Amino acid sequence: MKTLVAGVGYVGTTTALLLAELGWKVLGFDTDNSKISALSNGTLPFYEPGLDTLLRTHLSNANICFLVDPVQAIRESQVVFICVGTPSLEDGSSDMRYIRSVAEMIGNHMQEYKLIVMKSTVPVGTQKQVVQWISEAQISSIPFDVVSNPEFLREGSAVYDAFHPDRIVIGSDSDAAAQQVKMIYRDIDSPYVVTKPATAEMIKYAANAFLAAKISYMNELARLCDQIDVSISDIAVGIGYDPRIGKSFLQAGIGYGGSCFPKDVKSLLHIAKEHDTNLSLLQQVVHINETQYQYFIEQMVRRLGGLDGKIIAVLGLSFKPGTDDLREAPSLKMISHLLQSEAAIQVHDPVAALPEQLLHKNIVQFESIMDTVRQADAVVICTEWPEYASASWSDLIQLMRNAAVFDGRNVLDGEQMKAWGYDYYGIGNG
């Protein structure tokens, strides 16, 4: 059986390689020809640990191939996984143009039954809408099923997450189609949640919004902790032992970023608005997240006595470690603000490069942490890359003009930093 993955970005490439590992023949299709040629040559167009090895293995085994011709891609496959993007529009709703275009492409070119599996994160009701778009695009009526199968992988650990999912959610109107999706994943050991398509679509939003809420909760408490001489990191440990709370996603910082949480929480709020429902808790989750980096900058201004003319070393650009993804990265908002305040910036990231919109005469990217902190008036940690926790801080202090460290991810040992002579501030640990 041949499977087609439409849209080979983060989720599509991971899905394609998972399917190849599971023994299926896989075709990858994307409208971005540069991605197709990079992937065909064994090069990932983004950074994701472990995925490049899988790509080269399955290219050489001829289990996977990447195509630019949509007609061939649709005609040669029995199952189509939709993995295209669903970015935010100005009003917070999801931009459905890519989903619609794939649906119409399938409808247009299919000549026999297809099972269509929707992995993109989509508003509730999309499965129904996709059925309609495919039907309308068909030249003659050919049967097909559309199943919702949301993806829960995290960037930076996409390979592990794809092979060890916490659950596989299948939303289908047809038992036979749900069984077929289960059969595709049969070698993966995971609980299954088989439900209605709308429920599957909502599970994805509910999961991301819940995790975002956990983070904003800790970030808001961090602001109080700063006032009462209590460490938010100690609070996370103390509450995390309660299995009803859990240890994960309690890390206070400068806010959540990435291609999912910001857009998915906003999309859920938009869905609620369309149904005259007020999700006030989630509105606050967004508000806390959008003001968290400003709160952090206020602490910097207070301690440094202003930013004008200061040299600030920014450690970390990507929205989290293990990826070069800069989508909604808090570091970018931070840097824009610092530049507006007439600070000069020296930046470092192990894999991500400064985006074009931040190229400015007052900003320079260095390859080493040492060069980045040299002559700085303050260091700001924006991403919890392990190399920042393990850097030789006892030596780096000699290179700085002023030994202030603002730890936006609480990765350093504050007491040790102070003992080495730093003016150290960890968010919620101040």
Ligand SMILES: NC(=O)c1ccc[n+]([C@@H]2O[C@H](COP(=O)([O-])OP(=O)(O)OC[C@H]3O[C@@H](n4cnc5c(N)ncnc54)[C@H](O)[C@@H]3O)[C@@H](O)[C@H]2O)c1
């Ligand atoms: N990135 C993640 O960690 C993650 C995790 C779970 C779910 N998701 C969801 O999965 C979806 C994809 O996310 P992503 O991060 O992989 O996006 P991405 O931007 O990395 O990839 C999307 C790809 O779709 C391609 N595309 C657009 N229109 C197309 C078309 N008509 N036909 C074929 N290809 C087309 C684009 O060129 C791009 O390569 C989104 O809905 C996202 O919310 C993402």
Ligand SMILES: O=c1ccn([C@@H]2O[C@H](COP(=O)(O)OP(=O)(O)O[C@H]3O[C@H](CO)[C@@H](O)[C@H](O)[C@H]3O)[C@@H](O)[C@H]2O)c(=O)[nH]1
């Ligand atoms: O305790 C924490 C945990 C995370 N974050 C931040 O939250 C953001 C998102 O992190 P993470 O969830 O690890 O990364 P993503 O790759 O965006 O994965 C999320 O979004 C994906 C897309 O929907 C889902 O599939 C995943 O299950 C979900 O974890 C990052 O900026 C992190 O720095 C914190 O601030 N504190």
